[in-house]
Amino acid sequence: MTEEMVYTCKFGGSSLADGPRVAKAAEIIKSDPRRRYVVVSAPGRKTSSDRKVTDLLYAVHENKRLGLDSREALDAALRPLEWIARDLNQWEGFHKLVKDLRDVVHTTGVSVDFIASRGEYLMARLLAMYLDWPFIDAKDIVRFTSQGQFSPEFTQRIAAEELAKYPRAVIPGFYGAIPEGDIKTFSRGGSDLTGAIIARATSSVLYENWTDVDGMMSADPRIVPDARPIDKVTYRELRELSYMGASVFHEEAVIPAKIAGTTIHIRNSLNPESAGTRVMHESHRGYHPVVVGIAGLKGFSTIHVRKTLMNEEIGFARKLLTVLADEGISIEHMPGGIDALSVIVPTTSVLNREELIIAEIKDVCRTDEVEIEHGLALIATVGHGMWRTPGVAARLTGALAKQSINIKMINQGSSELNIIVGVAAADYELAIRAIHQEFFP
Ligand code: ASP
Numbered sequence: 001m002t003e004e005m006v007y008t009c010k011f012g013g014s015s016l017a018d019g020p021r022v023a024k025a026a027e028i029i030k031s032d033p034r035r036r037y038v039v040v041s042a043p044g045r046k047t048s049s050d051r052k053v054t055d056l057l058y059a060v061h062e063n064k065r066l067g068l069d070s071r072e073a074l075d076a077a078l079r080p081l082e083w084i085a086r087d088l089n090q091w092e093g094f095h096k097l098v099k100d101l102r103d104v105v106h107t108t109g110v111s112v113d114f115i116a117s118r119g120e121y122l123m124a125r126l127l128a129m130y131l132d133w134p135f136i137d138a139k140d141i142v143r144f145t146s147q148g149q150f151s152p153e154f155t156q157r158i159a160a161e162e163l164a165k166y167p168r169a170v171i172p173g174f175y176g177a178i179p180e181g182d183i184k185t186f187s188r189g190g191s192d193l194t195g196a197i198i199a200r201a202t203s204s205v206l207y208e209n210w211t212d213v214d215g216m217m218s219a220d221p222r223i224v225p226d227a228r229p230i231d232k233v234t235y236r237e238l239r240e241l242s243y244m245g246a247s248v249f250h251e252e253a254v255i256p257a258k259i260a261g262t263t264i265h266i267r268n269s270l271n272p273e274s275a276g277t278r279v280m281h282e283s284h285r286g287y288h289p290v291v292v293g294i295a296g297l298k299g300f301s302t303i304h305v306r307k308t309l310m311n312e313e314i315g316f317a318r319k320l321l322t323v324l325a326d327e328g329i330s331i332e333h334m335p336g337g338i339d340a341l342s343v344i345v346p347t348t349s350v351l352n353r354e355e356l357i358i359a360e361i362k363d364v365c366r367t368d369e370v371e372i373e374h375g376l377a378l379i380a381t382v383g384h385g386m387w388r389t390p391g392v393a394a395r396l397t398g399a400l401a402k403q404s405i406n407i408k409m410i411n412q413g414s415s416e417l418n419i420i421v422g423v424a425a426a427d428y429e430l431a432i433r434a435i436h437q438e439f440f441p
Helices: 019-030 051-066 073-088 091-107 113-130 152-163 191-202 235-242 252-261 316-326 355-367 394-403 427-441
Strands: 007-011 035-039 169-172 175-177 183-185 206-211 233-236 262-269 277-280 292-308 340-346 369-382 409-412 418-424
Touching: 007 019, 007 191, 019 035, 019 073, 019 113, 019 340, 019 355, 035 113, 035 191, 051 073, 051 113, 073 113, 091 113, 113 169, 113 183, 152 191, 152 252, 169 191, 191 206, 191 252, 233 235, 235 252, 235 277, 235 292, 235 369, 252 262, 292 355, 292 427, 316 340, 316 355, 355 369, 355 394, 369 427, 394 409, 394 427, 418 427
Parallel strands: 007 035, 007 206, 035 169, 206 262, 233 277
Antiparallel strands: 175 183, 262 277, 292 340, 292 369, 369 418, 409 418
16 A cells, blocks of 8 residues: 555544444544544533533542542543443443553542543544554653653654554544653643644545534634635644634644645544535645635733833833743733833733732833733634735725724734734624625625
8 A cells, every 4th residue: 555545534522422423433434445544532522511521531630639539520431431332332342441440540649631631542442442453552652751842753753663563553642641651631622633643654645634513614603604614724724713713623733734744634524425624735725715714712801011112112022021921921912002012911811910910010111001901802814815915904894894893903914814803802703793794795
């Protein structure tokens, strides 16, 4: 089999939420011999009232931490996996794995990352049994530093070497290990990242990311009912949209795929006939719509800083940024005027410590006025096609003006890939609908 024939598939939690869904995923895998490496999430939710296995596993750790009995919580977390094992007639091989896990959790002190990773571990073991494929543990091929930083190049080397020994394999997503052997997880949704890492390590031409929606949408369909699926999106557009809340794909997972030049195909395992969204390099798409999608998030605050003759003071911004960095506050945007700067930050990073932050800025930067205002929502309108296209910002601001929505902040980088506007959180939904209507009439 030639290298061009390799696909990596990742199945998200909703595609593995019960026995029939896992059986369906297995059918998809077996229907194309190019699907040779499979990465799985822990079983997810079937309905919005269910809880994800990973959330239930975090609850186990929390109970242990508080000195409470964790048996019931662990039973609840393992139940979906046990049902799947029974549905798929794999109970005989599987029951020992859950018993072993119960013993370890109840008799030893285990880390939060270890417990959280067990949903993926058990799901991968189960699917490997059902498919009769080899199981490769992510702890042996996905490596973090002792400080917990992901090591992409080391991982690439060891994963490529190990996986080359197996024509096909099932691998758990979401975690790896530090050199000392302890389990370390990625941030939530990290199985997308594992999938991209495996796609790179196996030189896969295609990374199929199977989920429960028909692909990336032009806007959140809960806000814009006539949002439409995006058929093709570039790596950079996807990163911008997912960073700004389009939650179908983890934004960091684009990076390994981009390095390897692997096309990502986001697909719906509950509706495999739908076209899905293909993610690729700019040069491969050929055409560039002015806007491919709109995404946004609430929950931002603005730190307004005013000082007369700020423009003449060299190093002013550095001092301000140092105060914020020392306080562990990450910055989203920093628009400004001659005597004023506004720093947009996540509300969670400043809430209930406004006075302290204001006092520190006043002290270090010797400013006249500092104020923190909450309740900002950011909306990103994204598309490579706006590059060198006059009138895009006019259309966007015009659409908002028609709805009497006030723009509190506007930011367009010179790469002209997106325009970000900040509006009052109360105007957020209306603003998204107005922008969508303008670019997707
Ligand atoms: N199960 C993990 C989570 O819920 C990782 C993943 O599904 O990607 O975040």
